Amino acid sequence: MKEFENSPAKIDITNIDGQINPSFVGSHTDYQLQTISEEEYPKPSGLLRGTSASNSSFQVLYEAAAGEDSHGITFAPPPPAPSSAFAHNQQQHHQSNDRPAHERQSSVLDPMSDRVSTILVWQNLVVFTREDEKKLCFKRCLSKNAQPKSKRLLHNVSGAITGGLWAVMGPSGSGKSTLLNTLACRLDVNTTFTGEMRLNGAPYDNAELKRIAGYVMQDDLLNGYLTVEETLMYTAELRLPRTFTNEQRKQRVDEVLDELGLTHARHDIIGVQSKRGISGSERKRVCVGMQLLSRPQLLFLDEPTTGLDSVTALDLLYILHALAHGKSQDKAVTIVCSIHQPQAKIFNLFDSIVLLKAGHIMYQGSRKQSIEVFRAAGFPCPLFTNPADHLLDVITPPKPNQENSDAIPLTIEQQNSVDQALIKAQPAIEIDLNMGLNKRVGQMANLPRNPPWHKQIRILFRRNLQEQYRKKILIITSVFQTIIMAVLIGTVFLHIGTSQTSILRRQPVLFFCIINQGVFGALTVINSFPVERTLTLRERAAGTYFASAYFVAKILSDTLVQLPIPIVFSCVVYYLIGLQPEAAKFFIFMIFIILCSVTSTSMALMISALCRTTALSVTVLPMLLELTRLFGGFFVPPINVPGYLSWIDALSYIKYAFVGAALNELEGLRLNCNGVAVTIVNATYNITAQCTTNGEALIKLRGYEYINIGGCIGVLLSFIIFCRFWAFIGVRFLKH
Numbered sequence: 001m002k003e004f005e006n007s008p009a010k011i012d013i014t015n016i017d018g019q020i021n022p023s024f025v026g027s028h029t030d031y032q033l034q035t036i037s038e039e040e041y042p043k044p045s046g047l048l049r050g051t052s053a054s055n056s057s058f059q060v061l062y063e064a065a066a067g068e069d070s071h072g073i074t075f076a077p078p079p080p081a082p083s084s085a086f087a088h089n090q091q092q093h094h095q096s097n098d099r100p101a102h103e104r105q106s107s108v109l110d111p112m113s114d115r116v117s118t119i120l121v122w123q124n125l126v127v128f129t130r131e132d133e134k135k136l137c138f139k140r141c142l143s144k145n146a147q148p149k150s151k152r153l154l155h156n157v158s159g160a161i162t163g164g165l166w167a168v169m170g171p172s173g174s175g176k177s178t179l180l181n182t183l184a185c186r187l188d189v190n191t192t193f194t195g196e197m198r199l200n201g202a203p204y205d206n207a208e209l210k211r212i213a214g215y216v217m218q219d220d221l222l223n224g225y226l227t228v229e230e231t232l233m234y235t236a237e238l239r240l241p242r243t244f245t246n247e248q249r250k251q252r253v254d255e256v257l258d259e260l261g262l263t264h265a266r267h268d269i270i271g272v273q274s275k276r277g278i279s280g281s282e283r284k285r286v287c288v289g290m291q292l293l294s295r296p297q298l299l300f301l302d303e304p305t306t307g308l309d310s311v312t313a314l315d316l317l318y319i320l321h322a323l324a325h326g327k328s329q330d331k332a333v334t335i336v337c338s339i340h341q342p343q344a345k346i347f348n349l350f351d352s353i354v355l356l357k358a359g360h361i362m363y364q365g366s367r368k369q370s371i372e373v374f375r376a377a378g379f380p381c382p383l384f385t386n387p388a389d390h391l392l393d394v395i396t397p398p399k400p401n402q403e404n405s406d407a408i409p410l411t412i413e414q415q416n417s418v419d420q421a422l423i424k425a426q427p428a429i430e431i432d433l434n435m436g437l438n439k440r441v442g443q444m445a446n447l448p449r450n451p452p453w454h455k456q457i458r459i460l461f462r463r464n465l466q467e468q469y470r471k472k473i474l475i476i477t478s479v480f481q482t483i484i485m486a487v488l489i490g491t492v493f494l495h496i497g498t499s500q501t502s503i504l505r506r507q508p509v510l511f512f513c514i515i516n517q518g519v520f521g522a523l524t525v526i527n528s529f530p531v532e533r534t535l536t537l538r539e540r541a542a543g544t545y546f547a548s549a550y551f552v553a554k555i556l557s558d559t560l561v562q563l564p565i566p567i568v569f570s571c572v573v574y575y576l577i578g579l580q581p582e583a584a585k586f587f588i589f590m591i592f593i594i595l596c597s598v599t600s601t602s603m604a605l606m607i608s609a610l611c612r613t614t615a616l617s618v619t620v621l622p623m624l625l626e627l628t629r630l631f632g633g634f635f636v637p638p639i640n641v642p643g644y645l646s647w648i649d650a651l652s653y654i655k656y657a658f659v660g661a662a663l664n665e666l667e668g669l670r671l672n673c674n675g676v677a678v679t680i681v682n683a684t685y686n687i688t689a690q691c692t693t694n695g696e697a698l699i700k701l702r703g704y705e706y707i708n709i710g711g712c713i714g715v716l717l718s719f720i721i722f723c724r725f726w727a728f729i730g731v732r733f734l735k736h
């Protein structure tokens with residue numbers, strides 16, 4: 001009561017006929033008044049005094065306090081102070097803007113205002129799933145009557161987003177994400193739409209939208225090894241117009257960090273499972289920041305509060321609210337969020353809402369007016385009820401369950417009449433497809449142009465190397481592992497010599513070396529690429545870079561990081577085994593080990609790019625690796641492979657690496673004769689007893705002479721090109 005008495009502003013809570021206005025919703029000030037039913041407050045209390053609203057989300061609550069002769073009146077405590085940096089921001093924001101909050105708000109909401117940059121209008125929008133053509137063809141072959149089955153996700157909806165902060169609300173499965181994705185030109189491949197969508201009075205497509213709009217997805221997938229500042233800086237380098245200098249990019253990053261209250265965390269790592277980084281809310285803010293760098297005119301956010309606690313969710317919404325209402329000198333960003341069931345304080349920050357139910361729009365327009373419309377339809381918001389919950393409760397039929405056993409489910413007719421009453425209670429929306437045409441001229445003139453292709457490669461290459469550097473513990477572990485493995489192999493086959501017994505040991509050790517390096521890299525790729533692919537798809541959907549630039553940068557950086565392992569392996573193993581001590585032979589051996597390693601990673605990359613998921617990739621890859629091993633030229637010499645299996649044999653890259661390494665080692669090899677060994681050798685190769693004096697005889701026996709070393713290198717290089725080509729096709733064209 002005291003707070004009321006000291007406060008300057010007046011709030012009239014009475015109707016014209018003297019009754020308490022049951023849906024007084026802050027129409028005179030920025031207060032949000034909760035609805036009061038007439039039964040609870042039979043006697044109106046007339047004029048009340050309230051504090052002036054410097055914070056637009058104050059709530060005034062009316063309480064029917066038992067024993068009080070008039071209505072007990074309390075203020076809900078002001079919203080919790082947002083976290084430090086953001087609070088500072090907010091304060092600055094309010095201080096920097098000398099116009100009162102409600103004035104700023106109304107100017108932003110006026111679609112004709114110059115500060116509203118983007119207007120999105122849609123008419124008769126029908127979104128439906130379409131059956132895959134191939135499946136349909138197949139079904140038609142089986143049954144002549146097979147017809148495409150399609151499901152409607154949105155039913156002939158029309159509407160307009162006219163600046164400010166918008167919420168797309170509705171129960172689960174009502175089509176919130178579908179509406180958001182349709183407007184953002186991000187529909188799934190199996191869905192399509194009819195109807196018209198206009199951006200500032202003109203039809204638009206994904207390419208145009210990418211340049212003026214941002215989209216923040218529900219799950220904040222980020223590169224966990226980079227810091228907050230690095231993440232924003234790389235995005236700035238890739239997305240800001242090529243005319244920007246480094247200084248200007250840095251300045252923009254600083255501005256965004258400041259705007260989002262992330263300055264304190266700028267040097268913190270984003271974090272991965274094994275290494276915790278920034279908090280959930282900070283992650284979300286980084287995602288928003290990445291989109292804000294290019295100063296979008298329109299921002300879509302899919303369920304931005306998912307996974308955040310109530311305080312951090314509110315913090316985030318304050319930021320969005322501030323952005324949607326713009327700074328005095330800036331244009332305001334039109335922001336559209338899909339949101340499931342916001343808490344009251346969050347709900348009160350939205351300017352307008354679109355309420356969906358089963359693909360139909362039940363209400364759209366001002367958030368403040370929504371309570372009035374529901375009341376007029378016969379559904380006043382009960383006291384102390386979150387208005388957002390109330391709206392959803394009205395449009396969602398109650399289902400009896402254990403906790404709510406009294407709920408009486410509505411019949412379809414009853415539910416239809418609720419829907420009709422709601423639609424009747426709201427003013428008809430007039431859709432003008434040309435709305436915002438005047439804003440288009442300036443908008444199109446300033447479309448940014450991304451950096452050129454070669455610069456994108458440079459930036460992405462640098463980013464990849466930085467990420468690899470942060471993962472150096474993995475690289476160091478791999479190198480140690482390789483050394484240990486090489487020492488073990490070298491010790492088992494130590495100083496193999498040139499006796500007859502060495503013939504039996506030389507080929508197994510060569511084969512083992514090839515297999516070892518031909519599997520190692522593949523396993524790393526298959527585990528890491530699917531996650532990286534998802535992140536890349538997102539960045540590309542936002543128009544950050546070309547798929548080809550990403551791919552070239554990836555291939556270059558991955559190969560560079562991969563090279564030390566086969567090089568270290570070759571050095572250790574070659575020396576310990578005591579293969580032919582000639583520099584040329586050593587380097588050729590090393591080339592085969594490197595090529596084998598690179599081929600295996602290329603094959604793994606191709607499989608994970610085409611299979612898309614780790615689960616499918618790890619099912620396919622082992623089978624292929626087994627085949628390449630079986631037909632690797634060791635178990636079945638090329639000369640003995642049956643004709644009908646020669647196609648598999650030809651596809652085994654292991655064979656070309658092994659045969660190439662064997663040719664390199666056996667050519668020019670001089671062997672000693674040893675009685676015991678002769679017998680073994682002869683038994684193995686099924687030849688009459690004689691001493692094998694040179695490697696060429698073995699080449700002939702095994703049938704390796706059908707190809708030469710150059711041929712093996714050529715085939716391996718072709719394999720690498722083939723696998724990388726298909727990997728690129730997968731990266732470029734498979735977008736889901």
Ligand SMILES: Nc1ncnc2c1ncn2[C@@H]1O[C@H](COP(=O)(O)OP(=O)(O)OP(=O)(O)O)[C@@H](O)[C@H]1O
Binds near residue numbers: 153176188
């Ligand atoms: N690509 C698709 N193929 C088939 N059905 C789809 C597809 N996308 C959405 N749907 C269906 O459309 C309906 C609406 O889905 P949507 O994801 O838009 O709902 P939502 O309101 O965002 O739900 P939630 O709050 O649970 O995320 C759901 O029944 C969903 O199964």
